[in-house]
Amino acid sequence: MTTISYPPKPSPGDRIAVISPGSGLPGLFPRPFELGLERLRKEFALEPVEYPSTRRMGATPQERADDIHAAFADRDIKAVIASIGGDDQITVLPLLDRELIRANPKPFFGMSDNTNLLMYLRNTGIVGYHGATVMTALGRPVAMDELTAESLRAALFASGEYELKPAGRWGDVNRDWAEPATFDTEPETKPGSGWTWVNPDRVAEGRSWGGCLEILGWLLMADREISHDLPEYDGGVLLLETSEEMPSAAEVFRTLRNMGERGLLQRFSALLMGRAKTWSFEQPNSPEEAARYAAGQREAVLRAMQVYAPNTMIVFDVDFGHTDPQLVIPYGGIVRVDGPARRITVTY
Numbered sequence: 001m002t003t004i005s006y007p008p009k010p011s012p013g014d015r016i017a018v019i020s021p022g023s024g025l026p027g028l029f030p031r032p033f034e035l036g037l038e039r040l041r042k043e044f045a046l047e048p049v050e051y052p053s054t055r056r057m058g059a060t061p062q063e064r065a066d067d068i069h070a071a072f073a074d075r076d077i078k079a080v081i082a083s084i085g086g087d088d089q090i091t092v093l094p095l096l097d098r099e100l101i102r103a104n105p106k107p108f109f110g111m112s113d114n115t116n117l118l119m120y121l122r123n124t125g126i127v128g129y130h131g132a133t134v135m136t137a138l139g140r141p142v143a144m145d146e147l148t149a150e151s152l153r154a155a156l157f158a159s160g161e162y163e164l165k166p167a168g169r170w171g172d173v174n175r176d177w178a179e180p181a182t183f184d185t186e187p188e189t190k191p192g193s194g195w196t197w198v199n200p201d202r203v204a205e206g207r208s209w210g211g212c213l214e215i216l217g218w219l220l221m222a223d224r225e226i227s228h229d230l231p232e233y234d235g236g237v238l239l240l241e242t243s244e245e246m247p248s249a250a251e252v253f254r255t256l257r258n259m260g261e262r263g264l265l266q267r268f269s270a271l272l273m274g275r276a277k278t279w280s281f282e283q284p285n286s287p288e289e290a291a292r293y294a295a296g297q298r299e300a301v302l303r304a305m306q307v308y309a310p311n312t313m314i315v316f317d318v319d320f321g322h323t324d325p326q327l328v329i330p331y332g333g334i335v336r337v338d339g340p341a342r343r344i345t346v347t348y
Contacts, residue, residue: 004207004332006127006348007105009157010078012045017071017079018134020054021064022086022113025135027055029177032139033083039138043149044156046079048134054083061088065095068117072104079156084135085112085243090218092116093225098124107156109133109328111321112243115211119225122209122332129155130211130239131320131328141175142186145325155328155348161336164318164327164344167192172277172290172323174244187324198302198314200339204269208335210239212321214247217255220262233267237335241274241321242297246283249296253304260308270313270337272329272344273301274321313339 010016018037020026026033033055040048051067053059071080093116101124108114108121108128118128131137132152138144144152147167154162169189175182210216219226227233242252259265276297278290285293298316305312315337320327329335334347 002123002125004122004125004127005105006159006333007107008078009107009159010046011157014046014078015049015076016040016046016081017051017074017077018048018054018081018083019051019064019067019071020056020059020083020086021068021092021110021117022082022089023084024053024055024057024059025086026083027057029135030055031180031183032135032177035183036134036138039144040134043144044153049077061091062095065092068092069097069100072101072106075104077106079107079109081108082110082114082133084133085110085114087113089113089116090215090222090224093120096120101126109155111326112212113215115215116219116225118211118331119209119219123225123227127333128331129328130331131326137326140187140324141183147319147325147327151328155330158348160347161345162348164346166194166317167319167325170275170319170323170325173279174281189324193317195318195342196316197339197342198316199311200313200342202313203336203338203340204237204313205334205336206236206269207332208237208239208329209233209332211241211331213240213242213252213255214245216259220258230263230267233264235269236267237337238265238268238271239274239320239329239331240271242276243322244277244280246277246280246293249300252297253300256301256304257307260304265305265308265312268309268312270315271305272318272320272335272337273314273316275317275319275323277322313337315344318344
């Protein structure tokens with residue numbers, strides 16, 4: 001079993017690598033990307049450093065792997081953040097030099113397709129950070145969400161415990177990044193309803209694992225980075241969330257069923273289920289349709305867990321993943337889920 005450690009933290013004034021290991025979307029949509037870079041400079045006092053494929057759509061897996069290597073090997077770079085996700089980062093993993101990265105541990109921030117790199121880093125012995133990509137979190141129109149900014153600041157610069165809080169307001173309806181008017185007003189939000197707890201009769205604490213459910217399914221199919229030594233996951237905290245592609249309840253159930261058949265679901269002491277994204281440009285749900293979609297996904301998760309891990313503590317609608325705000329959760333780091341107190345605490 002690999003020993004997992006927190007990498008050294010950056011300080012204000014340090015340089016932070018900005019890479020696109022999944023997709024070069026900053027080249028198609030420069031406005032949210034450049035806004036995110038500006039906030040890294042002005043609000044976090046970090047100096048972003050771009051790499052050759054950061055804004056290049058169609059960059060090869062080798063070119064993206066080269067950027068990852070360069071970012072980790074450069075001793076002047078103190079942290080690494082992804083511009084956005086994508087859909088083929090899995091092709092980059094076989095090209096990575098594990099010993100180079102292990103010898104130069106740094107905090108990495110990303111989510112969605114970056115589940116690939118987060119899991120790779122965990123298996124290399126490095127705690128990563130799920131959340132806060134440049135375009136989605138830092139490039140939010142008008143201002144970052146306060147919860148996102150607060151958790152990102154703590155994850156970047158602080159060490160120790162940090163209590164996650166339910167969002168008072170949240171949103172998942174996007175606007176077109178190609179339209180300048182998108183950036184004139186803040187995104188639409190709606191009142192939060194807090195978290196929903198299942199089996200909250202205990203305290204669970206362990207190292208986190210998981211990420212975007214669709215990416216986990218791909219990694220399982222490719223038999224990449226998911227350990228065959230299943231006791232390695234015993235007592236951990238499972239993080240799951242779904243993407244803007246909005247998988248059906250049937251697909252969510254089947255993926256979890258396959259994880260259960262693999263023997264994975266049974267290993268974890270708690271499951272944090274990210275708030276479901278219920279709207280996309282391809283499927284612009286009405287509020288009623290969105291509520292039905294979210295309820296269907298929750299039922300699918302409960303059905304699978306009832307079969308394979310009926311006693312696991314579950315917390316639904318935690319604000320991480322593809323909705324806004326986007327809390328940062330240490331990946332491979334310590335997460336404490338206190339059912340009786342209804343509290344979630346992470347260690348940054």
